[in-house]
Amino acid sequence: MKVSFYGAAREVTGSCILIESQEAKFLIDSGMFQGLNSYEKNLEDFGFDPKEIDFVLLTHAHLDHSGRLPKLLKNGFNGKIYSTKATRDLTEIILKDSANIFEKDLRIPLFNFADVLKTMELFQCFNYEDEIAFKNIKIKLKDAGHILGSTIFEVFLEGKKLVFSGDLGNHNAPIVRDTEFIDSGDIVFTESTYGGKIHEKREKGVLELLNTIKEVIQKDSVLLIPSFSIERTQEILFEINKFVENKEIPFINIFLDSPLAIKATEIYENYKNIFDNEAITLINSGDNIFDFKGFKKTKKIKDSKEILKNHGAKIIIAGSGMCSGGRMPSYIARFGKDRNNVILLNSYQAEGTLGKKLENRERIFINDKEIIIKAKVKKIDSFSSHADSLKLTEWVLKMNPQKVFINHGDEEESLALKKKLEKDIKDVVVPQMKNSYEL
Ligand SMILES: [Zn+2]
Structure with a gap:
């Protein structure tokens, strides 16, 4: 199988990972780019054909993870979007809010209200601990503890176990539960928003x-x-x-x-x-x-x-x-x-x-x-909704993976996490945008 990175590579926005296996082609997130030059980046083609995508695993509702779903649909995607119910509900209000903002903008909108409604019809929702089956691929959902509904996906395919962190929550965050630690994983994909920093209490x-x-x-x-x-x-x-x-x-x-x-x-x-x-x-x-x-x-x-x-x-x-x-x-x-x-x-x-x-x-x-x-x-610096460097390292090492991909972080944060993980794991990669790897 092959993995390619179409966003959040050495940056924090635009999350989008493509997995191409014999059984299926699927994405983990289809997020919007935010910040400098993001308007142009969001209008660009995806770099793959959305018609060929069988399903999307949506880790959570934040716009930088969900914001290009309507564009995916406009460009031909007609598969399912798998997420928790809370993620679906929060994604709906976030996308509608964006459609409203686009309406007031003089430039070409990325999507409109009708596109959002059509996108919402593609959702199929699950609870934590549920198992999703697509052909021979099995997928499990775990609580990421980042925002309500946020999910870590465990994906079992071609004899391997892939783990996708989405965004991981901070220690002792109120309301949401603590991030679930996963016992094992062959290939781990982790965020690195604070890959080199330690949070205050x-x-x-x-x-x-x-x-x-x-x-x-x-x-x-x-x-x-x-x-x-x-x-x-x-x-x-x-x-x-x-x-x-x-x-x-x-x-x-x-x-x-x-x-x-x-x-x-x-x-x-x-x-x-x-x-x-x-x-x-x-x-x-x-x-x-x-x-x-x-x-x-x-x-x-x-x-x-x-x-x-x-x-x-x-x-x-x-x-x-x-x-x-x-x-x-x-x-x-x-x-x-x-x-x-x-x-x-x-x-x-x-x-x-x-x-x-x-x-x-x-x-x-x-x-x-x-x-x-x-x-x-x-x-106040201590209210972050993201795991810090200590927690990310602990979370990854618990799985004792063969290979780790680090994304969703400014370059220096991703490289700082790579340096830490390399003490225990040989194969740690910080991909560039549009890089592909055989797994
Ligand atoms: Zn997030």
């Missing part, structure tokens, strides 16, 4: 969040939390819910102003059966982990205007996580000028984004107007 970030909320209550000011709609927002709500229920903070108004995050939270509420023990224990004790005193969701723009009328201390959670879109930039323009307010970054900020400029204290322009930021800008 999560508790440090939780304490920082608590202290920052206390600070804005005391100053009667505004806390802005730019947040990714899926997983990060639910995790932050989970932590604030605990502060409120445990009476660690006095009353404060908390607004979630992101239609996508609100929809994602509703989907999370439908899949409590796959939450971790801590979340399930809280729910069984009668607590709604995504709702608490002072919490309001604002779905419409007119509701957002209500937030501005609200006086006193408040927390506003809105997209995007890097302040590069969504409603957060307008809140930064409005509240960033006051030295009593706080902007709390809590995720990786890519080069060129508004979030990165805030982090670096560079000049800020919103809608072509310079905004002099006097608010305090803080950053």
Whole structure:
């Protein structure tokens, strides 16, 4: 059989691995490229014929893993997309959100709303531990612990066992369960987002969040939390819910102003059966982990205007996580000028984004107007949804594989992980885009 890499090769976006065996041709993910020159890259041909693909294994809903599925279908793919139910539901809201964004763009859209609806019809869903059979190929799903529904795929074919990590979750992440460790694998494909880095302890970030909320209550000011709609927002709500229920903070108004995050939270509420023990224990004790005193969701723009009328201390959670879109930039323009307010970054900020400029204290322009930021800008580094270098290494070595392919990481991160793994495994490869290998 043959493996080829059509995305996320020495970069973090555009995940797409092609396996060609005697039995079938299939993909692991069909993700969108994001960042520099991504518009052109996303419009390019796949490099293989989508008509010949029998099925896609979708590891999770994030756009950089699912975002080219509608294009795959438009270019002739008519097989099945195998995933968990939670992945399907989250993928649907993410793709529809993208179709909406494309509609407002003057350039040729990658896909439209109708393409998304057709894509959703191709999904066939499974639970963790289920076994999928396609001819003589057997596939098992394991929990990756990265976001709700995220999956590690074990694929048994031609006498070999292949393991695909998708994105692996961080230690002690709330709500989702811990990443499953796999006992064995001949050929392992692993992500390497943090292939060379070690995360700070999560508790440090939780304490920082608590202290920052206390600070804005005391100053009667505004806390802005730019947040990714899926997983990060639910995790932050989970932590604030605990502060409120445990009476660690006095009353404060908390607004979630992101239609996508609100929809994602509703989907999370439908899949409590796959939450971790801590979340399930809280729910069984009668607590709604995504709702608490002072919490309001604002779905419409007119509701957002209500937030501005609200006086006193408040927390506003809105997209995007890097302040590069969504409603957060307008809140930064409005509240960033006051030295009593706080902007709390809590995720990786890519080069060129508004979030990165805030982090670096560079000049800020919103809608072509310079905004002099006097608010305090803080950053929490320990809320990552990705495994760090230690966990990735441990996860791979447990399987004692003959060969490891490293993808989904900036080049230096992938090479750092390669160096670590090579102490124990001889054959470790960091493929380039469009590289193929016989297995
Ligand atoms: Zn992801």
